[in-house]
Amino acid sequence: MRTEATFHCHGFGDVAQRIAVQVALLTPQELSRQLGDAAPDPAGRADYMAALTIRTASLAQAARVLQAGGISRARVEPQRILVPAADAMNVALEFVE
Numbered sequence: 001m002r003t004e005a006t007f008h009c010h011g012f013g014d015v016a017q018r019i020a021v022q023v024a025l026l027t028p029q030e031l032s033r034q035l036g037d038a039a040p041d042p043a044g045r046a047d048y049m050a051a052l053t054i055r056t057a058s059l060a061q062a063a064r065v066l067q068a069g070g071i072s073r074a075r076v077e078p079q080r081i082l083v084p085a086a087d088a089m090n091v092a093l094e095f096v097e
Helices: 028-038 059-068
Strands: 002-009 015-022 051-055 081-083 092-096
Touching: 028 081, 059 081, 059 092
Parallel strands: 051 092
Antiparallel strands: 002 015, 081 092
């Protein structure tokens, strides 16, 4: 599913930005296939946010910042960096360029 929304950032002046938001609804099996051991614990919930993808200008820079921040279990792959949900308040973080 793909949708667009307008967000207003209160507290940062009069700012409005139009961004594209992509939502993927996955079965537990597909979530496990995509995230492996980085997947979150559903904690008995049927519906929950499992991952957040963040686009960055540089995966190398993102890796350095994560390392400097003490996130040592981030998995650096050729096309993404994956931070396990256990290290990010039970939501996997995926960094892509």
